[in-house]
Amino acid sequence: MNWEYESPRKAYGETLIELGKEREDIVVMDADLSTSTKTAMFGKEFPDRFFNVGLQEQNMMGIAAGLARSGKIVFASSFAVFATGRAYDQVRQSIAYPKLNVKIVATHGGVTVGEDGASHQMIEDLGLMSGLPNMRVIAPLDSNEVRRVIRFVAKEDGPFYVRLTRTALPNLTSGEDEFEFGKGRVMRDGSDATIIALGIEVSYSLLAAEILKKEGYDIRVINMSTIKPIDKDIIVKAAKDTGAIMTVEDHNIYNGLGSRVAEVLVENYPIRMHRHGMKDRFGRSGKWNVLLEHYGMDDKGIAKEMLGFLKEVKK
């Protein structure tokens, strides 16, 4: 497909600068990864409102809480593994529980981190953050959406977790679109089955749907950027319309998108579903696209997984 690719991290950095110009009370924090997360772009523009605390993720989250309690809107960034894993208790006790105005924007979510390997490939963050009361969780699907989401969380009071990926992503939405918090979006209609995906897996799911079309299946593809609160209606409607749902995520199939969708289905409209993604194992080193192929999470892999699932369901 003729997609334009753009770095979501750069979109984040650019949006921070815009916000910094509009509002005096926005401060940005990082823990020695600012050249990677792109918060350095804000730091260059607004050195007095940028706190790069060094290799101290836990300290960063605590300081962010103190800044927020004193009236600042705080964006705190690191890699997903360190922002949510290393600093989990600080996020829980000092940000989520007091419901403070801290936006945790983490880059390098998922196995598509690539060569750095399992230690850096965060596949549990959506679960960790969704499990926290008061925390709202968003994983934008492209760089245009990153811009909208960053603007949205800046103006909404209270804590958010925003998960970005390392690699460039194809822009599937236009710059003009509105961000609808808590709403999924049908990216491609279909009646035989539904794929619900998030982040980098949305584009691969669209490509998989093209492969499946050649196999005679008409697949609906839904983008679920907001995983908490999740869009119940769009899931139930897909269940009723298509009778089979598969989730695809660059995350463990436990506690992420798949689990959230399963909860909605079981409570509202139980049908067969299948969870695809990292199947409860740590990743490994490799180029990000090679890894997606390795774990069956590229277009071909997703199509194959869906065919296997459909064979079972439509028996």
Add this chain to the structure above:
Amino acid sequence: MSSIDPEKVKELKRIANDIRVWSIKMIYRAQSGHPGGALSAADILAVLYFHEMRVDPKNPEWPDRDRFVLSKGHASAAYYAALAMRGFFPEEDLLTFRDVNSYLQGHPSLMVPGVDMCTGSLGQGLSAGIGMALAGKMDKKDYRVYVLLGDGEIEEGNVWEAAMTAATRKLDNLVAIVDRNKIQLDDFTDRMVELDPLEEKWRGFGWRVISINGHDVTQIIRALDEARKTKGRPTVIIAHTVKGKGVSYMENTAKYHGKPPQNEEEYERALKELEEERRKI
């Protein structure tokens, strides 16, 4: 002070040079990795694996072996090079570093023969080292435990929790080495967190402190000797180093912390400079 055989010193220098060459080759081929901190740690790794440590490459899990934790796990290229040259696995495998089908993971992993601990998330290795040192005392074994830390890494609070505990427990079988290259990922350490007076900090935490030039193999050998003779408390060696040591354009800059040589020309230049360095040994 006992004298050290000059031939031995030369040999260790050559090994350190080989580690640097391998690191550059591995990282360039993978188009991914961390040259700066690999090059600064090469001399320390050479002395540890080819002089100081008691290991058996044929039996990597030998219960009496000395332990090593590369707490600054991103220097994996240099670490794997040392392990391969020491005989833990074939040197040709080094050129599969970071590939999807390779066991040579981007950061140290127990998949790799000779690796004692998974690392990569900074600030945790000294704790694991304490566990190994405590177990050694419990089991009445005389093995020693070495932990290599980055200077940016020691900004993590976990390191200082471990520092207090190691001293409290009088772990004289534990040696921490800080690769004091004065640079972390984003910038110079002193522009981010004031680490100095570093020696005094460790001393205040109850450690024996030895400051050395971390590129002088004789000084590294002597410091490790001193550590072995120190009883009743752990030793930290503050190894003053140069980030990117041996490749001029990588020296003293954060730019090549996590970036391979940027093109064929830079790659060739790195190898040429290391070759010249070798001829001087």
